[in-house]
Amino acid sequence: MSRFLLAILVAASLSQAQDKPAEPKQKPAETSAAPAPEVGPDAVVQQLFDAMAARDALAAKALFVPDAALFSLSPTGKPNKMQLIDFLDAIGSGKAVWKERIWNASVLVHGGIAVVWAPYDFHNNGSFSHCGYDSFSLLKTAAGWKISYISDTRETEGCVNPLGPPR
Numbered sequence: 001m002s003r004f005l006l007a008i009l010v011a012a013s014l015s016q017a018q019d020k021p022a023e024p025k026q027k028p029a030e031t032s033a034a035p036a037p038e039v040g041p042d043a044v045v046q047q048l049f050d051a052m053a054a055r056d057a058l059a060a061k062a063l064f065v066p067d068a069a070l071f072s073l074s075p076t077g078k079p080n081k082m083q084l085i086d087f088l089d090a091i092g093s094g095k096a097v098w099k100e101r102i103w104n105a106s107v108l109v110h111g112g113i114a115v116v117w118a119p120y121d122f123h124n125n126g127s128f129s130h131c132g133y134d135s136f137s138l139l140k141t142a143a144g145w146k147i148s149y150i151s152d153t154r155e156t157e158g159c160v161n162p163l164g165p166p167r
Helices: 002-019 041-054 057-061 084-093
Strands: 064-073 079-083 098-102 106-110 113-124 127-141 144-153
Touching: 041 057, 041 098, 041 106, 041 113, 041 127, 041 144, 057 084, 064 084, 064 127, 079 084
Parallel strands: 064 144
Antiparallel strands: 064 079, 098 113, 106 113, 113 127, 127 144
16 A cells, blocks of 8 residues: 555656746846937937048938938028038048037027037048037937037138147
8 A cells, every 4th residue: 555655646746746837947037128328419419420420321311300401601601501411412422531529519408309509610631621600409209319400600710629639
């Protein structure tokens, strides 16, 4: 009889072991990826300058709303409008090294609109080209801050840059 009871106990324990899910050999990796930090309007402007320097028209395009407007005021006071597609073509097709820098930027944000206003200088192939003031208008979209409007002055005299020559 003892063999019989022993066989029943072994069979019962095997049956219970099959009903239990097997313990995982490794714990699954926890996926608590933190959301990416929001990129502010001034960082979007810097991303544009980086895309210009890299001659990366696709990266630049991603920073704009469709049909964004671009205006420059010439030294003579004449406003010049550039289509966004022409600006992107100039970025992507050029060979010159562009470097645009801003400093002392004023960033104003209210809800889903923002303005970045700053003095700037622009260098083409390492040589000073012009300076002035940049004004960027941005809109907060589901994809983040996007540039909707750029206006700038283009000056060639009286340019003073506290950053010194570009590196």
